[in-house]
Amino acid sequence: MEPDQSTGEQPTESSAADADADAADAQAGSQDASANETQPKLSEDSPQAKRLAYVHDADDVIASEQPRYEEGQQCTNCQLYQGTPDDEWAGCPLFAGKLVKGTGWCNAYAPRSG
Numbered sequence: 001m002e003p004d005q006s007t008g009e010q011p012t013e014s015s016a017a018d019a020d021a022d023a024a025d026a027q028a029g030s031q032d033a034s035a036n037e038t039q040p041k042l043s044e045d046s047p048q049a050k051r052l053a054y055v056h057d058a059d060d061v062i063a064s065e066q067p068r069y070e071e072g073q074q075c076t077n078c079q080l081y082q083g084t085p086d087d088e089w090a091g092c093p094l095f096a097g098k099l100v101k102g103t104g105w106c107n108a109y110a111p112r113s114g
């Protein structure tokens, strides 16, 4: 018994990939802090918010369910908060297109360094 080593493989040539590699600028790089007020506010009930256990008020965090939470943590002192500490609402890259509340918290909280 001889093993048949002939693999009937044929090189497939896909010659139709002649697309113009146009850089589609899907994202306009204008991130203006003043755009804060124009975005909708994140709802605590949205699936995105629930996924990260986001709440508008860090005092509402149930510490026993959120072991990462420590008192004093809130969006305004999270490094992902895109506003100033004085902004009541501001953007957060984890909730693109929505504003999170300065007093809020989610389980992706990361302390602001410096």
Ligand code: SF4
Residues within 6 Å of the ligand: 054, 074, 075, 076, 078, 079, 080, 081, 082, 092, 093, 094, 100, 104, 105, 106, 107, 108, 109, 110
């Ligand atoms: S990542 Fe930070 S700023 Fe964004 S919602 Fe969570 S705690 Fe707030």
